[in-house]
Amino acid sequence: MDALRPYIAAFNSRFLLMMQYRAAALAGFFTQCWFGAVHVMVLAAFYLGAPEAAAASPITLSQAVTYTWLAQGLLAVMPWNGDPEVAAGVRTGSISYDRLRPVDAYALWYVRAAGWMTARLVPRVALMILAAGIALPLIGQGQWAWQPPSSLSAALLFALSETLAIALACAIVMLINIIVVATLNARGINILMQPIVIIFTGNLLPLALYPDVVRVALFLQPFAGTLDIPNRIYFGNLTGQMAWAGIGLQIFWTVLFIVLGRFWLGRVMSRLEVQGG
Amino acid sequence: MPQILVQDLAKTYRVAERDPGMLGAVRGLVRRRWRTVEALKDVSFSLERGELLGFIGPNGAGKSTTIKILSGILRPDGGRVEIEGLVPYADRIKHVARIGVVFGQRTQLWWDLPVIDGFDLLRDIYRVDPQRYKATRDELVAMLRLEKLLDQPVRQLSLGQRMRAEIAAALLHEPSILFLDEPTIGLDAPSKLAVREFVKKLNQERGVTVLLTTHDMHDIEALAQRVIVIGHGQVLADSPFETLRANVLAERRLFVDFAGDAPALDLPGAEVRNRDGRSLELAFDPRVTSAPALIAAITARHAVEDIHVEQPAIEEVIAKFYDLHGANEA
Numbered sequence: 001m002d003a004l005r006p007y008i009a010a011f012n013s014r015f016l017l018m019m020q021y022r023a024a025a026l027a028g029f030f031t032q033c034w035f036g037a038v039h040v041m042v043l044a045a046f047y048l049g050a051p052e053a054a055a056a057s058p059i060t061l062s063q064a065v066t067y068t069w070l071a072q073g074l075l076a077v078m079p080w081n082g083d084p085e086v087a088a089g090v091r092t093g094s095i096s097y098d099r100l101r102p103v104d105a106y107a108l109w110y111v112r113a114a115g116w117m118t119a120r121l122v123p124r125v126a127l128m129i130l131a132a133g134i135a136l137p138l139i140g141q142g143q144w145a146w147q148p149p150s151s152l153s154a155a156l157l158f159a160l161s162e163t164l165a166i167a168l169a170c171a172i173v174m175l176i177n178i179i180v181v182a183t184l185n186a187r188g189i190n191i192l193m194q195p196i197v198i199i200f201t202g203n204l205l206p207l208a209l210y211p212d213v214v215r216v217a218l219f220l221q222p223f224a225g226t227l228d229i230p231n232r233i234y235f236g237n238l239t240g241q242m243a244w245a246g247i248g249l250q251i252f253w254t255v256l257f258i259v260l261g262r263f264w265l266g267r268v269m270s271r272l273e274v275q276g277g
Numbered sequence: 278m279p280q281i282l283v284q285d286l287a288k289t290y291r292v293a294e295r296d297p298g299m300l301g302a303v304r305g306l307v308r309r310r311w312r313t314v315e316a317l318k319d320v321s322f323s324l325e326r327g328e329l330l331g332f333i334g335p336n337g338a339g340k341s342t343t344i345k346i347l348s349g350i351l352r353p354d355g356g357r358v359e360i361e362g363l364v365p366y367a368d369r370i371k372h373v374a375r376i377g378v379v380f381g382q383r384t385q386l387w388w389d390l391p392v393i394d395g396f397d398l399l400r401d402i403y404r405v406d407p408q409r410y411k412a413t414r415d416e417l418v419a420m421l422r423l424e425k426l427l428d429q430p431v432r433q434l435s436l437g438q439r440m441r442a443e444i445a446a447a448l449l450h451e452p453s454i455l456f457l458d459e460p461t462i463g464l465d466a467p468s469k470l471a472v473r474e475f476v477k478k479l480n481q482e483r484g485v486t487v488l489l490t491t492h493d494m495h496d497i498e499a500l501a502q503r504v505i506v507i508g509h510g511q512v513l514a515d516s517p518f519e520t521l522r523a524n525v526l527a528e529r530r531l532f533v534d535f536a537g538d539a540p541a542l543d544l545p546g547a548e549v550r551n552r553d554g555r556s557l558e559l560a561f562d563p564r565v566t567s568a569p570a571l572i573a574a575i576t577a578r579h580a581v582e583d584i585h586v587e588q589p590a591i592e593e594v595i596a597k598f599y600d601l602h603g604a605n606e607a
Contacts, residue, residue, distance in 0.1 A: 009401030
C-alpha cells in the first residue's frame with residue numbers, strides 16, 4: 001500500500017482541487033446542453049426526413065439521441081488537450097520540481113491527469129443525467145431523453161468499458177503532455193487535437209453512421225475506445241463477442257500508449273533543458 | 278569519502294538563434310541556426326557531510342545548472358557526480374528522496390491549496406511515516422513561524438511568507454542535503470534574516486549539508502564557511518570567504534571631513550578616490566600603510582572634524598574578482 005501512497009495522494013489532491021471549480025462545471029454543463037440539443041435536432045431531421053435510410057441505419061434514432069447525451073455528459077473524457085498543469089509547469093519551469101519527487105514520473109503525471117479528468121467528469125455527468133435523463137421525460141419529452149442502458153449486463157459492461165475509456169484517454173493525454181514538454185508549447189498540439197478528437201471519438205457523429213467502407217477502420221482506431229465503444233455497449237448495439245472485441249481494443253490501445261509514453265517520456269526527460277534562474 | 282563528489286562536470290545547451298524582425302522569423306522557419314552555449318566546462322569540487330557551501334558568480338555563470346545536475350534534474354554531458362554513493366541523474370528516484378531543494382524563483386507548493394494541504398501531499402509523495410511527519414512538520418512550523426499561514430492558500434502569501442513555507446516543504450522528509458538556489462531573491466530584510474538564521478541553525482544543529490547559490494553577498498558572509506566562485510562555467514576560486522576577501526581586496530577606505538575645504542594631499546600608500554567640498558575619500562592598502570599612521574599624518578597638518586575607516590562592500594570585492602577573471606556576464 002505504501003508503494004501506491006504517492007499516486008493515490010496525487011490523484012485525490014487533483015480531484016478535490018478540481019471539484020472546487022463549480023462555476024466552470026456549471027458553464028460546461030450549459031454549453032453541453034446546448035450542443036446536445038443541436039445534435040439531437042440535426043439527428044432528428046436526418047432520421048425523420050429519410051425514413052427508408054433510417055430504417056436501414058445500424059442504430060435507431062432513440063439510440064442516437066442517447067448517444068448524443070452520453071457524448072455530452074462524458075465530454076471530460078475526451079483527450080482534447082494535455083493536462084494544463086503540465087503545460088503551466090513547462091512554462092514556469094516548475095516541472096523541475098516534479099523531477100525531484102521520488103516517484104515514477106510517468107505514473108505521477110498519469111494519476112494527476114486521471115484526477116483532473118474524473119473531477120471534471122463527475123459533476124457534468126450528474127447534471128446531464130438530471131437534465132436529459134430525468135427532466136426531459138418529466139416534461140413529456142421522453143422521446144428526446146437519455147435512455148437507461150438496454151439491460152443489466154449492458155450496464156455492467158458499460159461500466160467496465162467506460163473505466164477503460166478513462167484509462168485510454170489518460171494515456172492519450174500523457175502522449176500530448178510529452179509533446180508539450182518536448183516542444184515547450186501547449187497550444188500547437190492542443191489545436192491539432194480538437195478536430196481529430198471530435199471526429200474520431202464519435203462526438204460529432206456516431207461512428208456507426210459513417211459509410212460501410214470506413215466503419216471497420218473507425219472501429220479499430222484508438223479514439224473509438226474513448227467514447228464510441230462504451231456508448232454502443234450501453235444501448236446494446238455492441239453485444240456479446242463484439243462488445244468484448246471493443247473492450248479488447250480499448251485494452252490494447254491503452255497498454256500500447258502507456259508503453260510508448262513511458263519510453264518517450266524517458267527520452268524527453270533525459271534531454272530536458274531547464275533554462276534561466 | 279566525501280558526501281558530494283563532483284569531477285570535471287560539463288554541460289552544453291543548444292540555443293536556437295534567429296535574426297531579428299519579420300524576415301528573420303520567416304527565415305528561421307526554413308533553416309534554423311543553433312548556437313552552443315557552454316554552461317559548464319570543467320567544474321570539480323567535493324563537499325563533506327555537514328558543510329555549508331556558498332556558490333557565487335554572475336548571472337549565467339553556471340550556478341543553477343550545477344544545482345540542477347546535482348539534484349538529478351539535468352544530465353551532464355561530461356564528468357562525474359556522486360552523492361552519498363549515488364549518481365543523481367542515473368539513480369534519480371533513490372537520490373531525490375534524500376535531498377531537499379528550493380528554487381527561489383519557482384514554487385513547489387500548490388498555488389490554490391492551503392499550505393498545510395501541500396505539506397500533507399508531500400508527506401504522501403515522499404512516503405513519510407505519519408508520526409514522524411507530524412513531529413518534523415510541527416518543528417519546522419515553529420522554527421519558521423508558519424503557524425498562522427498554514428490554512429491560507431499559497432497564492433495569498435507574501436513572498437517572504439511563501440519562501441519560509443517553501444523551505445519547510447523541502448525539509449518535511451528530513452533530507453541530509455539541502456540545495457538552495459537563490460533562496461533570498463526578492464525578499465525584504467527581515468525575511469532574509471529569518472531565512473539565514475534558519476539555514477544556519479539547520480546546518481549547525483542538524484548537521485544538514487547545505488549548498489546555496491545567491492547574489493546577495495550578505496547571505497554568503499552570514500552563512501558560508503566556504504565559497505566557490507564560478508564564472509564562465511569554471512571554478513575560479515574555492516576557499517573560505519575571509520581568505521577570498523583578504524586575497525582579492527585588502528583595500529580600506531578612509532573618509533575625512535575637514536574644517537575647511539578639503540586640501541590637496543600627497544600621502545604614501547594612499548590615494549584620493551573622491552573629493553566633495555570639505556570631504557575626502559582615500560583608498561589605502563593596510564599592508565603598505567596603517568590607518569593610525571595615515572590619520573596621524575592628516576590630523577598633524579589639517580583641522581579635521583570627522584574621520585572613519587570602512588572596509589569595501591562585499592559586492593565590490595566580488596565585482597573586482599569577476600573583473601580580474603574576465604568573468605562578467607557576456
